[in-house]
Amino acid sequence: CGVFGVVGITEASNFVALGLHALQHRGQEAGGIVTYDSHTGFNQARRMGLVRDNFTSADMMALLPGQIGIGHVRYSTAGHKGQTAIRDVQPFFGEFSMGGAAIAHNGNITNAVALRRELIERGSIFQSSSDSECIIHLMARSMGRTIPDRMEEALRKVEGAFSVVAMTQSKLVGCRDPLGVRPLVLGKLGDGWVLSSETCALDIVGADFVREIEPGEMVVISAEEGVQSHYPFRRAKSRFCIFEHVYFSRPDSILGGRSVYETREAIGRELAKEAPVDADLVCPVPDSGTPAAIGFSLESGIPYAMGIIRNQYMGRTFIEPSEQIRNMGVRLKLNVNRALIRGKRVILVDDSVVRGTTSQKIKEMILEAGAAEVHFRIASPPTQWPCFYGVDTPEREKLLAATMTEDEMRDHLGVDSLKFISLDGLYRAVGEARGRDATSPQYCDACFSGDYPVAPSDMIERGFIT
Ligand code: 5GP
Ligand code: SF4
Ligand code: MG
Incomplete structure (x- = not known):
């Protein structure tokens, strides 16, 4: 909100x-x-x-x-x-x-x-x-x-x-x-x-x-x-929400003295260092993946291109509340730039994988368009835990990363490679040179780590979690 x-x-x-x-x-x-x-x-x-x-x-x-x-x-x-x-x-x-x-x-x-x-x-x-x-x-x-x-x-x-x-x-x-x-x-x-x-x-x-x-x-x-x-x-x-830096805030906002855009670009650079791959193009999943894709391109030297075009008149996919609309939503919102993609080895950069709906559809669309290889690079660690602090993540069972390893997700999505930024890499990108302080983390990162800074007592009471 x-x-x-x-x-x-x-x-x-x-x-x-x-x-x-x-x-x-x-x-x-x-x-x-x-x-x-x-x-x-x-x-x-x-x-x-x-x-x-x-x-x-x-x-x-x-x-x-x-x-x-x-x-x-x-x-x-x-x-x-x-x-x-x-x-x-x-x-x-x-x-x-x-x-x-x-x-x-x-x-x-x-x-x-x-x-x-x-x-x-x-x-x-x-x-x-x-x-x-x-x-x-x-x-x-x-x-x-x-x-x-x-x-x-x-x-x-x-x-x-x-x-x-x-x-x-x-x-x-x-x-x-x-x-x-x-x-x-x-x-x-x-x-x-x-x-x-x-x-x-x-x-x-x-x-x-x-x-x-x-x-x-x-x-x-x-x-x-x-x-x-x-x-x-x-x-x-x-314990500020680290996901505000990754996705929720607008890239032209300043958080904790840092430009959100620059942080996202730094996340892309970290990703390129942590998980390099030989390819022809770096394409963002727009809009949320764009600054990270730019960072990935700058760091890797692989050209940046708009391989996916977004219809600006659609809202954010995940904010559409019903699953049916959300499933359709990806195609309504995003389309592959076919002429650009055909025959290319493509790196796709997105901010997060939640249910996996977006990545699944995008992979289908991009292979249909004739891409030679598809590599996903994700600007956040695997989302393994629900957020109880105001960001709408589904129950744990519906989180792709809660039930599968990175390799299993790669096979499930049927892509050539899939890599998420590490939690330490994300902390470095938000300006913590030494990464995450494990004994006293600088941010809330519960959706990635399961380390909840405030006990979700309602959920415990209802027996949803222990
Ligand atoms: P998925 O399609 O994997 O369920 O959701 C991932 C997409 O939804 C990403 O492209 C991302 O931009 C957007 N998204 C980002 N944050 C969230 C979140 O907290 N919850 C949900 N459901 N979707 C998010
Ligand atoms: Fe942000 Fe924490 Fe919620 Fe994740 S669990 S979205 S880091 S508040
Ligand atoms: Mg998105």
Whole structure:
């Protein structure tokens, strides 16, 4: 998911819509915006589908007036796939004795089942099936005197990954979980302030990047008083999601002081060093494999070529929730550039293999087009474990790499070779010269290592994992 908020900015909703549009790659199922204006109070709009189709009309300002606003783009994670109902679309809103508040959440709450059960037993009435709604109910039960106080207390009970953007009538609030698993950045726009999942959305509204919100930090921002920062949680060593670098974030964003594009290019270079192969062309599986393919080409000296052309009007394959659509999706989205491929030994670079659907279809298409050899190089280690922190990976059994070795996957896909970057190679590419610190890893890499930095307690309770 993507979150975005502004305060102290005339026509806030237009800026929120623009920001969400730049974060659309983080979720395409639905979007919502809440604003506050002293004449009309809180106004809210939630819609299924893309930002550009829902939040660009001329009457936006009439619908969502005000100088403060937050928004959310949604993609559903484990458990709620394909059933996004409008009631699940964020931001969520609640009225408290001291006023209203809206909240938008990116991440996943790992103790949501237990929290929800407790809250319902004690009288909370949930409006949605979304885990994130727990935060509003926890706030309602808090005795805190201000809304930020209540949010702080609520978030102390929440486990897992969260980057939260919230608002009251006059204050914009941002918070990251103690490990800082999901990103959140602060920007300045004129006299106003911006919070965003990624820096690419600051660029689109013309805001200056100030800094990242730190892991475990909560910022309370108003136009008058600026940014107040505090640390509600016990300090922990940060474990940012390494997969944001590989795939999830946009290549024009800056993460942890590093350009995502450059990191991906470095991953490609590492791959070329770790798993070289003689071939005629290096082709990305667009778009997510493109920077890594460029890096592979630069390092190996093998020419880069656009052997697969992407239809820009299709979304991300894996964000299409149903399996049927996803299966078709690859062909709808990607086509082989036949004239280029015929008779060539081709290296295909993709960011990840999850179910193996994409690689399977691409291999078929590229052999049909007459390629002489097909070599897959993957810009992440084998995805062997599900993510419980807000990235939608399927159950373990459906992960190709959970049931097969690298060689078995190569034979299953019927390609000439298949290599994944090593975990250490990936760490080197994100700037850790000595690779992964096995005793205290610098990132969350649980989907590759099985080393979960926060116990997925709901899953343990339901007996899905031990
Ligand atoms: P597959 O087709 O193997 O199931 O998914 C791999 C493709 O989906 C890759 O091309 C990649 O760009 C995209 N993808 C990247 N990350 C994820 C993820 O976390 N989950 C899923 N399901 N797909 C992803
Ligand atoms: Fe990121 Fe993987 Fe950790 Fe999920 S499990 S937060 S995708 S590194
Ligand atoms: Mg892809």
